[in-house]
Amino acid sequence: MPGSPGVAVENAVPFIFDSFHFSFRLFPFLYYYCCNSTLQHIPMNRRNLIKSLGIGVGAVVLGKDALADLGNNTYAYTLPPDPLHKKLDKPVTAITLGAGSRGNVYGNFGLKFPDQLDIIGVAEPIALRNERYAAKHRIPDANRFNTWEDVFKRPKFADAIIITTPDNLHYGPCMKALQMGYDILLEKPIAPTEKECRDILALAKKTGRIVAVCHVLRYAPYFVKMKELLQAGAIGEIISIQHFEPIEHTHMAHSYVRGNWHNSKATTPILLAKSCHDLDIIKWVINKPAKQISAMGDLKWFRKENAPAGSTARCTDGCAVEKTCPYSAIRNYYEKRQRLYVFDLPEDKSKQPEFIMEQLKTTNYGRCVYRMDNDQPDHYITNIRFADNVTASFSMEAFTSYHGRRTRIMGSMGDMVGDMEELVLTDFRTGKVTKLVPKAEDVDDYKNSGHGGGDWGLARDFVQAVSQQNPNLLTSTIDESIESHIMGFMAEASRKSDKVMSIKM
Numbered sequence: 001m002p003g004s005p006g007v008a009v010e011n012a013v014p015f016i017f018d019s020f021h022f023s024f025r026l027f028p029f030l031y032y033y034c035c036n037s038t039l040q041h042i043p044m045n046r047r048n049l050i051k052s053l054g055i056g057v058g059a060v061v062l063g064k065d066a067l068a069d070l071g072n073n074t075y076a077y078t079l080p081p082d083p084l085h086k087k088l089d090k091p092v093t094a095i096t097l098g099a100g101s102r103g104n105v106y107g108n109f110g111l112k113f114p115d116q117l118d119i120i121g122v123a124e125p126i127a128l129r130n131e132r133y134a135a136k137h138r139i140p141d142a143n144r145f146n147t148w149e150d151v152f153k154r155p156k157f158a159d160a161i162i163i164t165t166p167d168n169l170h171y172g173p174c175m176k177a178l179q180m181g182y183d184i185l186l187e188k189p190i191a192p193t194e195k196e197c198r199d200i201l202a203l204a205k206k207t208g209r210i211v212a213v214c215h216v217l218r219y220a221p222y223f224v225k226m227k228e229l230l231q232a233g234a235i236g237e238i239i240s241i242q243h244f245e246p247i248e249h250t251h252m253a254h255s256y257v258r259g260n261w262h263n264s265k266a267t268t269p270i271l272l273a274k275s276c277h278d279l280d281i282i283k284w285v286i287n288k289p290a291k292q293i294s295a296m297g298d299l300k301w302f303r304k305e306n307a308p309a310g311s312t313a314r315c316t317d318g319c320a321v322e323k324t325c326p327y328s329a330i331r332n333y334y335e336k337r338q339r340l341y342v343f344d345l346p347e348d349k350s351k352q353p354e355f356i357m358e359q360l361k362t363t364n365y366g367r368c369v370y371r372m373d374n375d376q377p378d379h380y381i382t383n384i385r386f387a388d389n390v391t392a393s394f395s396m397e398a399f400t401s402y403h404g405r406r407t408r409i410m411g412s413m414g415d416m417v418g419d420m421e422e423l424v425l426t427d428f429r430t431g432k433v434t435k436l437v438p439k440a441e442d443v444d445d446y447k448n449s450g451h452g453g454g455d456w457g458l459a460r461d462f463v464q465a466v467s468q469q470n471p472n473l474l475t476s477t478i479d480e481s482i483e484s485h486i487m488g489f490m491a492e493a494s495r496k497s498d499k500v501m502s503i504k505m
Helices: 005-019 029-035 046-060 101-112 127-137 171-179 194-207 221-231 249-257 276-286 329-335 349-362 451-468 478-497
Strands: 067-071 074-077 092-097 117-123 160-163 183-186 211-213 238-246 290-298 379-386 391-397 406-411 414-418 423-427 433-438
Touching: 092 101, 092 451, 101 117, 101 127, 101 160, 101 451, 117 127, 160 171, 171 183, 171 194, 183 451, 194 478, 211 451, 211 478, 221 276, 221 406, 221 414, 221 423, 221 433, 221 451, 238 276, 249 329, 276 379, 276 391, 276 478, 290 478, 329 349, 379 478
Parallel strands: 074 433, 092 117, 092 160, 160 183, 183 211, 238 391
Antiparallel strands: 067 074, 238 406, 290 379, 379 391, 406 414, 414 423, 423 433
């Protein structure tokens, strides 16, 4: 091909991409990326160019094997296999502390991929959960424990500890596991206080053990692609971000009014319990240190003074408005059968209706949402200034009919809008609009593998990191994750003091 190597790439790439029903014009930033990378110096035969694009530009270039044309400038994509992953000689062994919802998420990865993860022990004080978890994973009685403290009375007998205990029980087992030489998969938040988070970080550095924080959005193909495109200059320089988490009104009532996180003093503030994912993903895609943060928000609606006339202490007490109340426990749990995992239902389905009704009569899940001892804000806004005057705003809202995070990113050369179902890029220079739809085939089922594929994506990378003893295979080590926690603590301080807070690491 005549001309300079850069011109050769410019001339060759459109031909190759057209053969994939894809045009170089789809992503104008690739022109710059290719013509200014080491690709300039590679012989430009067709096979070498395709290979070089895949290696030199990475997952930003959506090649034939990763891209499916859905029409109307919409493309489905998968993430390529990580070349640093290796076939394991034997599965990583782990002990799960806490056999609730999150413990089962990571445990189920082991059931699906037994050659990668083997759960050999469990600590769980609720007898039925302990029994069911042990049965699923064929855990011998000798490795079943009532409390996390019991696990550490024995010498180290697994590669890793999975900590999915309640938020206020993260610090103790994590510190003990580090002292005993375990690698750790730690559910977020790291710990309820800044001091405890920093203590864990310090001990992890001292012991050299791996602590992977479950900031699972970093492993979701949607956010992975978002970050890659931003780093490649798809919309120029990042100017600002707007990020929104709609909790969905019945989810808010379930988890943060009636549920385990209804009282911030007993657990953690909602910004950490629910939305430290969001602060973390904002920080991760911007990839600059946070400098200042301010926050506002309050508990406005789920208060005693807003209880309707005729309402009662429980939905089962003959409440006059239960039939029309959107937060009716009878409708949501008994009739619609929503979020029943908290009840540990009996296996016999004929007994489940009576069991559910009894739970509504005796637990917080049947109490009136206006008469709980809850204190978590039901709306919360946070503004952040990062280095180089990049700004971000985050809004967490309870009162929506839908869920699923929404993000708008404004750049100097384009913008990006997404809702975890699709990512839409608009290039100011060409006016071209492109839609990308993530798929997570490598973790089986994108829609059902949790957090857009992030749950099992994290589990997959964690077992590789432990097996190879290489924390660099993870993007959410405690070193990488702690800054967003500090942002959360400072946001809470701002909300309570009505001041702009500086962020210091």
